[in-house]
Structure formats: C-alpha cells, structure tokens
Amino acid sequence: MGLLRRLSWLLSIGFLPTALLHAAEIQRLQTQQQDGLTRTIVHLDGAPEYKVFTLANPDRVVIDIRNGRLAGGFNSSPAGLVENVRHGRQGSDLRIVLDLAATAQARSFVLSPSQRDGHRLVVELEQQGTASEPGPVLTVANAAPSGERDIIIAIDAGHGGKDPGAIGPTGAREKDITLQVARELKAVIDAERGLSAILIRDSDVYLPHAERYQKARREEADLFVSIHADAFTRPDARGSSVFVMSTRGASSEAARWLAERENAAELVGGVSLSDKDNMLATVLLDLSQGATLEASNAVAENVIRAMASVGNVHKNEVQRANFMVLRSPDVPSLLIETGFISNPVEERNLKDAQFRRRLALAIRDGIKDYFSVAPPHGTWYAANVKPVERHHTVSRGETLAVIARRHGVSVQSIRSANGLASDRILVGAVLRIPVSS
Known part of the structure; x- marks a missing residue:
C-alpha cells in the first residue's frame, strides 16, 4: 500500500511520540474471525510502543510491547488462525507470541479509546x-516496511471524451491540452530516480470525477495531481493556480463515506470503517482527512512557487474549492490550472510543446521539493535524499504556530532561522524553513 498514507493512518489512529508513552499494562487479549481475517485485539491501559513481526517454521506472530506487563487476571481467547497464545519477557519488554495454524500476513494499528x-x-x-519469511517490523519510529520503493504520483488529465472542457480562441480544447501536459509530466517524473507516475487517463475517454480519485487510491498513489486549463469571460484573465480541497468539500465527502461505509472499500492503510461504531468511524475519518489536507496544502505551496518561474501566477496563494476530484480522504490531492485557455497568449503557450515541457518540469520540481522534505517511509527518497532548506510565503490568517506545524518544525527554529524577536509575521513575508527543528 502507499507507505506515506499508511504511516499517516498509523499515526492518526493511536501512535504517540515515544516521550509520551508509559509502561503499558495489558488487560486482556481477544481474537475474532471476521470477513476472512483473524483479528487479535490487545486491550491496554495506554498507548503502547510496540513492534510486530512474523516468523516461519513454525508460523507465528511476535508482538513486543515496550515495558509491557500483564494485568492480574489476564486472559486470552485463541480463534481463527491463532491456535495458541504464549507470553514471556524479552529484556524489559513483554513478548506475546501467537502460534498460527497456517502462514499469514500480519498488519497492525492502534485504536484510541472509545466510549466502551x-x-x-x-x-x-x-x-x-x-x-x-520474517515480516516487516512496525514501530512508532518507523511505521512502514523498509525498502526503497518509488514514490507514486497519479496524474489526472482533466475532462476527456464527451467532455471537451473549455475551448480557446483558436479552438484548442482543454481535454487535449491537459492530456498533453499530463503525458509530459509523467515523462519528466519517470526520468527522476525514486519517482514514478501513472496516468489516470491516457486517451480521449471520459471518466467520472469520483472514478478518477478512486483509481489513484487503487494504485496506492502517494499524491494525486489533476491537470486543467482555466477559462474566463474576459480574454485578459491570465496565470496559473493551484487548488486543494476546501473544508466544506471535505466535510460533505466525510458525510458520504460515513453514510456508505457498510459497502465502502477500506481506507488506504488497511483500516475499514464498516466495523466501527459511529463515533470511532467519524474520528478515524476526520483524522485521516486532516492529515491529507495538511499534506495537500504543503505540496501545493511548493508547486505554485515552482510554477511562478515559468509564467504568470493568477493567484500566489493556494486556493481551496469543492472539486470532486480532490475528495480522496487518504491521498494528498491538488488541482492545477495551468493557465487561461481563454487568453490568446496563454492558449498559444499551452499549444507549444516546449512551454508544456517547462511547465511539466516546474510541477515536477515542486513535487520533488515537497517529498525531499517529507519522504514516505520505505522509499528511495527517504533513504537517499538529503532535505534542503525551504521557504514559505505567509498567507492571510496564518500564524507562526500553524506554519511550524505544517512544515514539521518548531516555532523557535523558524524564529531563529529568520531572526524574529516575536511570533508576529506579515502577510507576504517569505520565511526560511529550517531542515529540522
């Protein structure tokens, strides 16, 4: 599965920084068989720091819980693939061993407290x-399997088939321009070590909006990029823009997912909403969407900054809108308006192959800038790319705390990097963002 999203889910549904963890008391262990899965649930009195891995000959699953201890009257109930439960000490850690009836793939996550x-x-x-074979180790520090996979970018060429999109002054059709830009973007992404791109459509076909982001989810993409060309009644409107999902759009999508969760596929990261009570399902989905929107905004800022080097930018700030294609709750998504096809000059640019390549290179560079700082665990980028200093242009309503949280650094580190005596910042100011806090 997409490891960036898997990590986000693992963090959002219960992982806490090591410093906040305590010696966990294991109160009971129960095992259930449901929907072809065997699910072992370890009930604890607090958030654990743990690792899970599989062993062969004989087949078993090992759960190590740091500083764990068994509560008085602890009991377990084997079922399904779990034939027996054993426990002992591994240094200061509690080790629980599940003896299996057959070879199995294991995945794990933590659920935060509910009412019950x-x-x-x-x-x-x-x-x-x-x-x-020995399976991957999942820990708080590294919640994704090791390896050096490519980061996957899903590229969506807007419109297509029966939907031509906007039409330029000389007859250029948006659906053709977006496909050409998408193909060029795929080419320059695929040429980069550690990045791979997939096209949501690679021909003149019409795809419903929901099918576009659902395909990105099925392909386990780490980022979804939808390519469009703007239009306006006035021919002098010009410049590119980058959009992410609005809070209103995210809320309506969350309502739909919750209403349809009995029939919906599980969220990326292996967490299904179908077997959760209403409150827990709402919390899980809200946390996933929150992390996704933060990542979407961060990558969008990098992309629009890179695109400014190619041509006019219609809006310097990231825009928010209720676009259907941006509604994935678990894949960071952005929509790029590459320019105004209704503007004669920009229509001519978009029809030019050399301009489209420069545009694609700029978009790629913005994506690279983001993943150089926030690489998904288990990717080539995470293992090989050294983070570089970033910059952030202050938007209206932003505070230093919001900016620090978005970039994963401390407020004090931003103050120090920019020589700020206080948290007061001005709209339009360009801040240096240090590599780490």
Whole structure:
C-alpha cells in the first residue's frame, strides 16, 4: 500500500511520540474471525510502543510491547488462525507470541479509546498460500516496511471524451491540452530516480470525477495531481493556480463515506470503517482527512512557487474549492490550472510543446521539493535524499504556530532561522524553513 498514507493512518489512529508513552499494562487479549481475517485485539491501559513481526517454521506472530506487563487476571481467547497464545519477557519488554495454524500476513494499528474501550492494539492476519519469511517490523519510529520503493504520483488529465472542457480562441480544447501536459509530466517524473507516475487517463475517454480519485487510491498513489486549463469571460484573465480541497468539500465527502461505509472499500492503510461504531468511524475519518489536507496544502505551496518561474501566477496563494476530484480522504490531492485557455497568449503557450515541457518540469520540481522534505517511509527518497532548506510565503490568517506545524518544525527554529524577536509575521513575508527543528 502507499507507505506515506499508511504511516499517516498509523499515526492518526493511536501512535504517540515515544516521550509520551508509559509502561503499558495489558488487560486482556481477544481474537475474532471476521470477513476472512483473524483479528487479535490487545486491550491496554495506554498507548503502547510496540513492534510486530512474523516468523516461519513454525508460523507465528511476535508482538513486543515496550515495558509491557500483564494485568492480574489476564486472559486470552485463541480463534481463527491463532491456535495458541504464549507470553514471556524479552529484556524489559513483554513478548506475546501467537502460534498460527497456517502462514499469514500480519498488519497492525492502534485504536484510541472509545466510549466502551481503552487503547487497543489490533493485529490483523490474512492467510497466505506460501511459506512465510520474517515480516516487516512496525514501530512508532518507523511505521512502514523498509525498502526503497518509488514514490507514486497519479496524474489526472482533466475532462476527456464527451467532455471537451473549455475551448480557446483558436479552438484548442482543454481535454487535449491537459492530456498533453499530463503525458509530459509523467515523462519528466519517470526520468527522476525514486519517482514514478501513472496516468489516470491516457486517451480521449471520459471518466467520472469520483472514478478518477478512486483509481489513484487503487494504485496506492502517494499524491494525486489533476491537470486543467482555466477559462474566463474576459480574454485578459491570465496565470496559473493551484487548488486543494476546501473544508466544506471535505466535510460533505466525510458525510458520504460515513453514510456508505457498510459497502465502502477500506481506507488506504488497511483500516475499514464498516466495523466501527459511529463515533470511532467519524474520528478515524476526520483524522485521516486532516492529515491529507495538511499534506495537500504543503505540496501545493511548493508547486505554485515552482510554477511562478515559468509564467504568470493568477493567484500566489493556494486556493481551496469543492472539486470532486480532490475528495480522496487518504491521498494528498491538488488541482492545477495551468493557465487561461481563454487568453490568446496563454492558449498559444499551452499549444507549444516546449512551454508544456517547462511547465511539466516546474510541477515536477515542486513535487520533488515537497517529498525531499517529507519522504514516505520505505522509499528511495527517504533513504537517499538529503532535505534542503525551504521557504514559505505567509498567507492571510496564518500564524507562526500553524506554519511550524505544517512544515514539521518548531516555532523557535523558524524564529531563529529568520531572526524574529516575536511570533508576529506579515502577510507576504517569505520565511526560511529550517531542515529540522
């Protein structure tokens, strides 16, 4: 699955920084068989720091809980693939071993307290048809498997088929321009080590809006980029823009997901809403959307800054709108208006192959800038790319705390990097963002 999103989910549904964790008391362990999965639930009195891995010959799952201890009267109930439960000490850690009836793939996550239950460490087991090898270790510090996979960018060429989009003064059709830009963007992304692109459409076909972002989710994309060309009644309107989902749009999409969760596919990261009560499902979805919107905004800022080097920017700030294609709750998404096709000059630019390549290179550079700072765990970028200093243009309503949180650094580090004596900042100011706090 997309490791950036998997990490986001693991963090959003219960992981806490190591400094905030305590010696966890394990109160009970229960195992259920449901929908072809064996689900072991470890009930604890607080958020655990843990790791889970599989072993073969014989098949078993090992759960190590840092400074864990068993509560008095602890009990367990094997079921499904779990034939037996054993426990012991591994140094200061509590080790729980699940003896399995067959080879299985394991995945784990933590659920925060609900009205009925406290913290729960959930290990889901899916039976496999081949002999198992030692599985990936999931920890608070590294919640994704190791490896050096490519970061996956899903590129959506707007409109298509029966929907031509906007028409330029000389007859250029938006659906053709967007496909040409999308193909060029894929080419320059694929040429970069550690990045790979997929096209949502690669021909003149019409795809419903929801199908576009759903395809990106199925392909486990780390980022969804929708390409468009703007139009206006006045021919002098010009410049590119970058949009992310509005809060209103996110809220309406959340309502739809919650209403349809009985039939909906699980969220990326392996967390299904269908078996959660209303309150827990709402919290999980809200946390996932919040992290996704933050990431969307951060990458959009990098892209619009890079695009300013190619041509006019219609709006210097990231825009927010209720576009259907941006509604994925678990894949960071942005929509790029590459220019006004209704403007004769910009229509001519968009029809020019050399301009489209410069545009694609700028978009790619913005994406690279973002992932150089926030690479998904387990990717080539995470293992090999050294973060570089970033810059942030202050928008109306932003505070230093908001900017620091968005970039994953401390307020004090931004103050120090910019020589600020206080938290007061001016709209339009360009701040240096240090590599780390």
